[in-house]
Amino acid sequence: MSGYAPSEAARRSGFSLDTLRYYEKIGLLADVERTAGGQRVFTDDDLGWLVLFRCLRDTGMPIAQMRRYAQLARDGEHTTDERHELLCHHAAQVEEQMRLLQRQYDHLREKIRFYERLPGTAPGSEAG
Amino acid sequence: MSGYAPSEAARRSGFSLDTLRYYEKIGLLADVERTAGGQRVFTDDDLGWLVLFRCLRDTGMPIAQMRRYAQLARDGEHTTDERHELLCHHAAQVEEQMRLLQRQYDHLREKIRFYERLPGTAPGSEAG
DNA sequence: CTCCAACCTGGAGCGCGCTCCAGGTCAAGC
DNA sequence: GCTTGACCTGGAGCGCGCTCCAGGTTGGAG
Numbered sequence: 001m002s003g004y005a006p007s008e009a010a011r012r013s014g015f016s017l018d019t020l021r022y023y024e025k026i027g028l029l030a031d032v033e034r035t036a037g038g039q040r041v042f043t044d045d046d047l048g049w050l051v052l053f054r055c056l057r058d059t060g061m062p063i064a065q066m067r068r069y070a071q072l073a074r075d076g077e078h079t080t081d082e083r084h085e086l087l088c089h090h091a092a093q094v095e096e097q098m099r100l101l102q103r104q105y106d107h108l109r110e111k112i113r114f115y116e117r118l119p120g121t122a123p124g125s126e127a128g
Numbered sequence: 129m130s131g132y133a134p135s136e137a138a139r140r141s142g143f144s145l146d147t148l149r150y151y152e153k154i155g156l157l158a159d160v161e162r163t164a165g166g167q168r169v170f171t172d173d174d175l176g177w178l179v180l181f182r183c184l185r186d187t188g189m190p191i192a193q194m195r196r197y198a199q200l201a202r203d204g205e206h207t208t209d210e211r212h213e214l215l216c217h218h219a220a221q222v223e224e225q226m227r228l229l230q231r232q233y234d235h236l237r238e239k240i241r242f243y244e245r246l247p248g249t250a251p252g253s254e255a256g
Numbered sequence: 257c258t259c260c261a262a263c264c265t266g267g268a269g270c271g272c273g274c275t276c277c278a279g280g281t282c283a284a285g286c
Numbered sequence: 287g288c289t290t291g292a293c294c295t296g297g298a299g300c301g302c303g304c305t306c307c308a309g310g311t312t313g314g315a316g
Contacts, residue, residue, distance in 0.1 A: 133292080133293090134292080134293070135292070135293090143293095145293085149294090149295090153296095165291085165293090165294090166293085166294065166295095167293055167294070168293085168294090
């Protein structure tokens with residue numbers, strides 16, 4: 001139920017071993033358990049954090065901000081407001097990102113349609 | 129109607145002067161006109177390319193691929209099929225990107241809802 | 257007990273896409 | 287003609303997020 005070897009944690013989270021170590025080194029993932037010999041043992045809790053980090057990373061949050069969030073969470077319950085705000089702020093940025101992406105996707109589709117209206121070698125702007 | 133100073137081209141395209149020079153240096157933007165003294169003069173056509181580059185860049189196309197596209201366009205009309213294919217391939221990637229972004233945005237929203245169901249300090253997974 | 261794959265550490269290196277710099281040139285306004 | 291700000295070049299540097307490496311340790315299978 002809990003206690004995963006590094007390779008297993010990597011497999012489950014989709015992050016590389018190096019990335020897991022890196023995330024611990026920079027303080028994103030804190031207090032990862034160790035065996036007597038010093039090898040890491042990831043818990044379900046760690047895996048939960050990794051899922052969250054993947055979500056935030058995939059939506060473009062910079063690592064510094066993830067670090068801040070993780071630190072707030074470690075600081076205790078009196079930081080929930082700030083964490084909430086941080087996520088809301090990020091969500092707004094993601095919405096903006098989605099709008100931009102949709103807009104540029106539409107442009108791209110239009111460009112593609114231009115090629116599909118060929119041949120006939122129609123007129124129109126350059127930048128083909 | 130055509131013939132823009134670098135600063136004007138930068139303003140209109142939203143790229144920095146350095147980026148415009150960089151794009152020319154790496155062969156994205158080719159054959160930019162010059163004054164007798166060697167200063168760049170951007171045409172409407174160049175601006176058109178810049179708009180396209182912004183579209184492709186905003187949708188995550190690597191510069192190497194944009195370069196390839198630009199080169200194909202310079203190579204003439206017999207490359208339209210290949211250009212079309214390149215854009216279609218990219219559009220498919222953008223669609224995938226949008227799906228992922230939407231999915232992770234939904235996760236994020238759920239996480240935010242968790243904070244909004246507080247206080248009461250509900251149970252639930254860690255990774256708060 | 258031996259083997260070997262998986263793991264450890266600190267630190268260097270990389271790929272991308274710019275961004276900045278020094279030292280010099282150009283050109284529009286006075 | 288002089289000033290001044292925009293522009294030129296080649297090349298170094300940067301910020302991000304990993305990724306790789308050397309050299310050593312651990313720990314489960316046989």
